[in-house]
Amino acid sequence: MFKNQKEHLIFVLMICTTMVFIMSCYNVAMMEGFSLNVFKHAVLGFIPAFLFALVGDLFIVGNIVKVLAGKILKEGDSMVKVGMTMSFLTGCGMVLWMSCFGTAMNFGFGPDFFSTYITVVAKNFIFAVPLNLLIVSPIIRGIFFKMFPPIPKGEVEREIKIEA
Secondary structure (H helix, E strand, O other), X not given: OOOOHHHHXXXXXXXXXHHHHHHHHHHHHHHHOOOOHHHHHHHHOHHHHHHHHHHHHHXXXXXXXXXXXXXXXXXXXXXXXXXXXHHHHHHHHHHHXXXXXXXXXXHOOOOOHHHHHHHHHHHHHHHHHHHHHHHHHHHHHHHHHHHOOOOOHHHHHHHHHHHO
């Protein structure tokens, strides 16, 4: 899907930025109710949440997703199947990762940490995974492929033959 590491990083930055902001708004609204404070708190907490998400996506969750996807996907699977599989697995992994961050930042590491974490995971999963699969990933992929058009399959095969 990505021609190089630069494209991969740009794609991750686009997804992370969008998902972190929307999920921050969602979590603030779940805790405080919906008001203008939702956006204020989402903006104030954006940088640390974004950095935690970026580290998780690039170095932890992303690596686990590659291993799992390698066991699920077969060579020749459609780009839609690859995209949906990667988005679903990444969404699930990032819910676990970011829910830990949110629980620690908002409730601390007290005796109720684990039970609170499980509740936060459940609330985030029901919102984040459909949001990622149905809205954010398709929109970001559309924007990304306008910026960086994929190499058509026939051209990839022709480039391989020319290089050989």
